[in-house]
Structures are given as structure tokens and as C-alpha cells.
Amino acid sequence: MQPVPPGGAHQGTYAGDVSPELAWQWVQAGEAVLVDVRTDAEREWVGFVPGALPLAWKQWPGMAMNPDFDALLRAASGSKKVVLLCRSGVRSIAAAKRATELGLEAYNILEGFEGDPDADAHRGQKGGWRFRGLPWRQN
Secondary structure, three states, rough: OOOOOOHHHHHHHHOOOOOOOHHHHOOOOOOOOEEOOOHHHHHHHHHHHOEEEEEEEEEEEOOOEEEOOOHHHHHHHHHEEEEEEEOOOOOHHHHHHHHHOOOOOOEEEEEOOOOOOOOOOOOOOOOOOOOOOOOOOOO
């Protein structure tokens, strides 16, 4: 399984999109750092990936940019790839673009932690990290 180049308007702005399974393979092999860019509240209430770097792209309330994002991401990545996870794979695209601007090899994790909403507007039934059976915990 190979990364997919970013599509549409995102093309060429970060290294690519990867499936949750490929991202986890890279993390387990020591090739990548998993960065969860969701808010602290999302990780606390919805669930989190053990061992992932909890580094919000934007913070609740108000969804203000995290002023420490750049410095903490650089410090954590070392020379490894960075795989970025959010709720549905939208904020992680923005974070992947920023990581690329910082000189990192950055990938968006497709589907995010919860996946897309189903016909009843419920997440967790149509893709996502949890749906794929990858490691996660809940407080």
C-alpha cells in the first residue's frame, strides 16, 4: 500500500494522503510520528490513540490557532515522517501543509479518527481510525 498524492486543490502541498492502516504500519516500524491534531476536548471525550503526540492544530473554545504547534511539531518529529490525524481528515490536511512548510515530510491520514457521517449524521460507522480497528482508548 502506497501513499496517495494529495488530490484537488491540495495537490503538491504536502507529501500525500495515507490510509489509517498504512499510517499505523509506519508508526509501528518506527518510520513515522503520529500526531493527533484534534482539540484536547475531542481526545478526552471521544478517544485517543495511545502513544500519539497530542498536538492540537486549533484549540477550543473559539478554535484559535495553537501558537506552540510549529515548535512542538519540529521537536517531536526528528527525522521521521509525520502522519497527522484529526476527526475526519480536514484539519489534518491544513496541519500537513504547515508541517511541509516547516520542512517535514508530512502525510494526512484519510478518514480521520471518526470517519464521515452516515445517513443519520453519526460518525464512526463509515471509516476512520476507530472503525478500522486500530488501537485507541477512551477515558
